Amino acid sequence: MNVSQTTFHTALLDPSQAVPGGLSDGLGQPAGSRFSVYRNNVAVSLTEALELSFPAIAKLLGEQNFKGLSGIFLRQHPPETPIMMQYGAAFPDFLAGIEQLSHIGYLPDVARLEQAVRVSYHSADATPIDPEDLQALAPDALASARFDLAPSVRLVRSSWPIHQIWAYNLEDGAPKPTGGAQDVLIHRPEFDPEVIPISPGTADFIAAMMRGEMLADANESAQAAHDTFDLSQALGLLLSAQAITHITTGDD
Amino acid sequence: MLDNSPKFPALPAAPGVGYKPQHFSDILNDAAPVEWLEIHAENYMGDGGRPIAQLRHLSEQFAISVHGVGLSIGGETELDADHLARLKHICNWLQPESFSEHLAWSTHDSHFLNDLLPLPYTKATLSRVADHIDQVQEVVGRQMLLENPSSYLAFDESTYAETEFLDEVAKRTGCGLLLDVNNVFVSATNLQIDPYAYIDAFPLARVGEIHLGGHDEETDDHGAPLLIDSHGREVADPVWTLLDYTLERSGVRPILIEWDANIPEWAELAAEAERAANALQKVPA
Numbered sequence A: 001m002n003v004s005q006t007t008f009h010t011a012l013l014d015p016s017q018a019v020p021g022g023l024s025d026g027l028g029q030p031a032g033s034r035f036s037v038y039r040n041n042v043a044v045s046l047t048e049a050l051e052l053s054f055p056a057i058a059k060l061l062g063e064q065n066f067k068g069l070s071g072i073f074l075r076q077h078p079p080e081t082p083i084m085m086q087y088g089a090a091f092p093d094f095l096a097g098i099e100q101l102s103h104i105g106y107l108p109d110v111a112r113l114e115q116a117v118r119v120s121y122h123s124a125d126a127t128p129i130d131p132e133d134l135q136a137l138a139p140d141a142l143a144s145a146r147f148d149l150a151p152s153v154r155l156v157r158s159s160w161p162i163h164q165i166w167a168y169n170l171e172d173g174a175p176k177p178t179g180g181a182q183d184v185l186i187h188r189p190e191f192d193p194e195v196i197p198i199s200p201g202t203a204d205f206i207a208a209m210m211r212g213e214m215l216a217d218a219n220e221s222a223q224a225a226h227d228t229f230d231l232s233q234a235l236g237l238l239l240s241a242q243a244i245t246h247i248t249t250g251d252d
Numbered sequence B: 001m002l003d004n005s006p007k008f009p010a011l012p013a014a015p016g017v018g019y020k021p022q023h024f025s026d027i028l029n030d031a032a033p034v035e036w037l038e039i040h041a042e043n044y045m046g047d048g049g050r051p052i053a054q055l056r057h058l059s060e061q062f063a064i065s066v067h068g069v070g071l072s073i074g075g076e077t078e079l080d081a082d083h084l085a086r087l088k089h090i091c092n093w094l095q096p097e098s099f100s101e102h103l104a105w106s107t108h109d110s111h112f113l114n115d116l117l118p119l120p121y122t123k124a125t126l127s128r129v130a131d132h133i134d135q136v137q138e139v140v141g142r143q144m145l146l147e148n149p150s151s152y153l154a155f156d157e158s159t160y161a162e163t164e165f166l167d168e169v170a171k172r173t174g175c176g177l178l179l180d181v182n183n184v185f186v187s188a189t190n191l192q193i194d195p196y197a198y199i200d201a202f203p204l205a206r207v208g209e210i211h212l213g214g215h216d217e218e219t220d221d222h223g224a225p226l227l228i229d230s231h232g233r234e235v236a237d238p239v240w241t242l243l244d245y246t247l248e249r250s251g252v253r254p255i256l257i258e259w260d261a262n263i264p265e266w267a268e269l270a271a272e273a274e275r276a277a278n279a280l281q282k283v284p285a
Helices: A005-013 A034-053 A055-061 A063-076 A091-096 A107-122 A131-135 A139-143 A162-170 A200-210 A215-225 A231-240 B021-029 B050-059 B081-094 B123-140 B162-173 B181-190 B195-201 B237-250 B266-281
Strands: A146-149 A154-158 A182-187 A194-198 A244-248 B015-018 B036-040 B063-067 B098-102 B105-108 B111-117 B145-147 B176-180 B207-213 B216-219 B225-228 B255-258
Touching: A005 A034, A005 B105, A005 B111, A034 A055, A034 A063, A034 A107, A034 B111, A034 B225, A055 A063, A055 A107, A055 A162, A063 A091, A091 A107, A107 A154, A107 A162, A107 A182, A131 A231, A131 A244, A139 A215, A146 A200, A154 A200, A162 A182, A162 A194, A182 A200, A194 A200, A200 A215, A200 A231, A215 A231, B015 B063, B015 B266, B021 B050, B021 B266, B050 B063, B050 B081, B063 B081, B081 B123, B098 B207, B123 B162, B145 B162, B145 B207, B162 B176, B162 B195, B176 B181, B181 B195, B181 B207, B181 B225, B181 B237, B195 B237, B207 B237, B237 B266, B255 B266
Parallel strands: B015 B036, B015 B255, B036 B063, B063 B098, B098 B145, B145 B176, B176 B207, B207 B255
Antiparallel strands: A146 A244, A154 A182, A182 A194, B105 B111, B216 B225
16 A cells, blocks of 8 residues: 555644554554654654744743644644744744633734744844944935834834743843833844834834835824834934944935 | 766765754864764755854864755655755855755645655655756755665555665765664664664765764554654664674765754763764774
């Protein structure tokens, strides 16, 4: 009896299925539990890949729950690429859809934060602008400026204190989360992503600049929504984060 | 179709290790007796950041072997052209001393299963694997080494012994072979064949690299030993003995220590490499 890869694959991902016929132990006896070695390798290796990428989620859920959820996730969303550093991009949305987890409302956003950190870690290297390039702009040019941000720069917005929860689960001595919405900027000065909470106005502004809006427009809408928004502080943050790689002004 | 003549290994006939980022400073500080490093290609397919910077740095001082774990050469469907292009890209910028992949499949229905899955050794498999290797060597533009798998079960439909199958693939495609001596021991134990007879039948002249790794011991439904290729501990003593037997017949070769789970301190890994260096020294010139 011939065993197609379709048959093998289906039985591999569904432990309730019988072991395909035509597989033996080398002496003609049915393969039996030997097939489970492959089943186990697939489940364990993919669960480990997820745990490596979502350590705070693993900690929040506990080992058993994380393993159980990974087992469901990997069957619903098997990897579509051999590049394991990309596996699990759908994990945050998957967590959001699990009814039994709905009492932990912040879980999907913490997963989105971890996903953004991972993407930042592996993103392309980029050279930031010299801060003087920005400081030297005349007022008109500054108003019309649009930024290219480094590929490692990510913004995650949440109505939960995701930075506090994330830090509390991964860093020794981090304080207990106290509640409240948090927006988070991720940037990578050299090799290690830095994760910093930012004000909602700054997040509005950066989000607008990421969409390619002109600085004056981004500033205006951030000001309108948040009267405490401080443009020079936001620009100082982007410069110190080495986040800006190119400025285009109206003259360009 | 590439040149069919066996090629001398481009890696030094010395110990190498599977590179782990936690050993970066140790390696730069004092790698002895390790002379070369192997990386899993898929771990260096990001756009930038530390992994690629470290690899670039290490490649200035060490010979590098690029070992793919995701191409699914034995897959029933076409090779993933995007993945093949990524392998070509890494070989282009890194210019490694060796490039290897596995006799296995891992992708089906566009789903990657992250394991090296077994193949029946039939005419149909042979022709498919040979076509895929021709394609790989053409796209990547270099000879590849094909590694023997560790097996936990056998296919009733198989008509070739694994050694015959690998020999035939190598003859048809001109590829070299990567002989994993631990895999030989694991498969031979699991399928109750003689590992020494396997080495006797293996086309050793085509071997460009040897792998060694640790395995775990379990039992099957009938209480028979079932060894698991876990790469999570030191190489077992009978595998070292099988290595000696192999080297007596093959002559010296590059030998890699694979330790991918429960990763030890550098000193423990270097001690395994030292043992490989000793095995190489015993081989008559």
